[in-house]
Amino acid sequence: MQYKERYEKVLTPLADELRAYLSRCLEGQPRIDRISARPKDIDRFVAKATKLADGKPKYQEPLAEIQDQVGARIITYYQSDVARLDPLIQQWFRPIEYRDHVPESHWEFGYFGRHYILAIPSDVISAGWPKEMIPRFFELQVKTLFEHAWSEAEHDLGYKPGEAPLTPQQTRSLAYTSAQAWGADKMFDDLFRERAGTTGGATH
Incomplete structure (x- = not known):
C-alpha cells in the first residue's frame, strides 16, 4: 500500500521535524501546554480516502488531495491565547486555509477549535x-486544554469503527459536556483577562 510506505519513510520523521520546528518558532511564548505532531493513522487515512459524496468517491487522488496526512497541535491555557498565537503562525508559515470550528447554531454545543492548513516549510x-x-x-x-480534552474523549466515544452509533440521549450527554467545557474555558479566560488588566470577551 502506497500510504503505508509513505507513513513509514516520510510522514513519521516529518511529524517529528514539524514538532521541533513549531517548538523553536514558539520558544518562550507563555501559556502553551504542549506542542505535538503525528502522521495520520493508516486505518484513518484509508477510511477518509474511501469516503463517498453523493454516491461517488470524495477523493479522486487521496494521496495528493488529503491535506492532513500530518497533523500538529498547539494546546494553550486560555481562549485568548489562541488568538494571540495567530500572528506568529502567520509569520512563520504560509497559510492555505484557516477556519474556526464552532457548532452551526448558537444554541448548540459540540466541537470547538481553530484549524489551519499550512504549507510544509x-x-x-x-x-x-x-x-x-x-x-x-x-x-x-x-485549541485550549478544555477543547482538546473534550475532542479527544468525544472522538474515542463516538467514532470507534464497528460500534453502534450514539443514541440521541448519548449525543445530548456529549453536547452537555461540551457546554460545560465551553463554560469553564470562558470563566478561566475572563479571570485571566481580569488578572492581566485586559478587557474583552472570548472569541468563541
Whole structure:
C-alpha cells in the first residue's frame, strides 16, 4: 500500500521535524501546554480516502488531495491565547486555509477549535526523503486544554469503527459536556483577562 510506505519513510520523521520546528518558532511564548505532531493513522487515512459524496468517491487522488496526512497541535491555557498565537503562525508559515470550528447554531454545543492548513516549510524536509512521498501541506490545530480534552474523549466515544452509533440521549450527554467545557474555558479566560488588566470577551 502506497500510504503505508509513505507513513513509514516520510510522514513519521516529518511529524517529528514539524514538532521541533513549531517548538523553536514558539520558544518562550507563555501559556502553551504542549506542542505535538503525528502522521495520520493508516486505518484513518484509508477510511477518509474511501469516503463517498453523493454516491461517488470524495477523493479522486487521496494521496495528493488529503491535506492532513500530518497533523500538529498547539494546546494553550486560555481562549485568548489562541488568538494571540495567530500572528506568529502567520509569520512563520504560509497559510492555505484557516477556519474556526464552532457548532452551526448558537444554541448548540459540540466541537470547538481553530484549524489551519499550512504549507510544509522547506527547512523540515530531509534531502534523503523520496520527493514524491512528501506532502505539500499539513494541518495545525490550536485549541485550549478544555477543547482538546473534550475532542479527544468525544472522538474515542463516538467514532470507534464497528460500534453502534450514539443514541440521541448519548449525543445530548456529549453536547452537555461540551457546554460545560465551553463554560469553564470562558470563566478561566475572563479571570485571566481580569488578572492581566485586559478587557474583552472570548472569541468563541
